Amino acid sequence: MTDVSLTTPPETGETRRKLFYPHGRWHPEPGDLFEIAAGVFWLRMPMPFSLDHINLWILDGGAEGWTLVDTSIPASSCKDVWRPVLKRLQAEKPVTRLVSTHYHPDHLGLAGWLCKKTGASFAMTQTEYLMARMLLSDQRDEPPEQAVRFNEKAGYPLEKLEEMRREGWGRFARAIYPLPDEYLRLKEGDVLTIGARDWEIVVGSGHTPEHACLLDRKGKVLIAGDQVLPRITSNISLHPTEPMANPLGDWLDSIEKLRALPDDLLILPAHGFPFKGLHERLDQLEHDHRHKLGLLRRFLSDPRKATDTFEILFGRPIGDSEFGMATGEALAHLRWLEAEGLAMRQVEDGTADLWRAV
Template sequence: MAAIPRLAAAATEARGLLYPFGEARPEDGGISEVADGVFWVRMPLPFSLDHINLWVLDGQDHWVIVDTGVQTPDIAGFWRALFAGPLAGKPVGRLIVTHYHPDHIGLAGWLSRKAQVPLETSRGEFLLARTLTLDVAPEPPAEALAFYRAHGWAEPWLERLRASGWGQFGRGVSRLPTGFRRLADGDQLLIGGRCWQVLVGAGHSPEHVCLWNREEGLLLAGDQVLPRITSNVSVYPTEPEANPLADWLASIEKLRQVPDRTLVLPAHNEPFTRLHARLDQLDRDHRLKLARLLDGLAEPRHAAECFGALFGRPIGEGEIQMATGEAVAHLRWLEAAGAAERIEADGRIRFRRAA
């Protein structure tokens, strides 16, 4: 077993947050220690986000993997190299996934079979991932097309969606195990003599698992709090009346129980402290978006007419679906709060400021 290098402290400060390791990070497929027995693995991603951070915990006689990377031959190759190199000598004893997105759960089935360990995650994340991998069709279902049409998509956008098929989720995800081991909010996991408490958040995904070590001030945050980018909070055709932004804002409040000085180990960008400053920024950011959006609702608008107010920049063709989901999430929040009301006509849904 090769020694795993410890990242040197080289603190930098940016936008009110402190990055204890500055710009230092493991290379693609590499591993570095960030705290005793806590290792940072960085893997590339084949989409606009260019990397994901995965975590390996030293369980004394075994390793515990937290998140897996998307399923590609390259990333499986990086894992094999880690098992043959820096992680050699101890088996993988536990496999934990924070949430159902392919960059997190992608190789979980493969790793679970390879290591002969169960996949551990929350029930909501497991069931959604299983459902989405099975839901594959040559064309989107009529309800999905109706959802995007209702929220303002023009015919050429719908045509592109039809042509792209349905069920892309499964492409980045290896076959999931039939069963799993459930993690629930408040569970305490003993790993290598350290106690990690399961802290479940929502809004970005249904039951996102974070792991918090209170004593030493460590938080494996997944996508529940990221330092430099904001996590996607969207409404999807699977639950068209959802109000995920309410869940997201409530989760921001819930995370305030974690002390500000905690070292946050996020799934994207770099480890940071000053968690509460980041929670303040995220909360303020969404509330500013809601205020801008409401300003634009003097006249009724559907979600696709709100991109300018919401994002303040042009939305590329490849981003329309995500932008629509985010716009609907913010509109639904305004509606549920009584600030906006919907007007439904001819299969279209528009929102305007409440009288």
């Protein structure tokens, strides 16, 4: 691109916790595009949460136009960053395709808006697209009784259950601009040729059911979404819709699967800084979960509610806004132990399940 404003990244990279960050802690300013690899532009989008940004990727498809990967949320502050960026891109050629790695609002929230503004086609894996469509259409004044019971069994205090009833059901719809009504299905192993690069779809699971990563094997780049993050760990949660799922099992299987990818890829994560050291990071992520599972199992020598395990799993007080996510994450770890035959639960009507080690 000819007219991008660039701040210059540091000349030398930096190694932290055995991962190599080619540009250290540098990142482009909001609205600036930085060509991190030939034809791959990095747009860092600020977000008004404790997770204060998301990394979006813009791929140069040559004569075919631009492909956007992920979107950010439908906040006016995000649209304000997008507008001049789109103008700059479209001054050169059209934006023809948008890919969302998974259904979470920071990745999908503006898909409908961006497609409407640009005429781009929209691509996603099937489970993620259908999940989003399902969540969008499932809005109710009252939460399903089964979901309330799910949280009661996890150990929610009475006032949190009442709060849940007051809030109603369908928060997802408020975090998403109406979705594109049609999509192009991405499948494991599909190849998207975009300009000089061939991007292979590699699917991971556990954070969401069918999360797409984009792998350019020849060019040694992986657009990793939330499947491999350098510093924070992705949320792995059990949800009321499928209480007997084993998302942590899926996540650990995905780590194993990703180990088959080359170690010398430049990893472009959705949050944090681009890095090299895929295998090391996969080891760290697996170690972190297995360490927590070990601590948790010891903690279950006495019977505990899921919400009692926060101190073991997170080692810090859990605030009100994180309570739901922390519960989902605690249950995911407990369910893994149960599925492996290492823990069991005592179920009693009208009160919380008690988990203990076997």
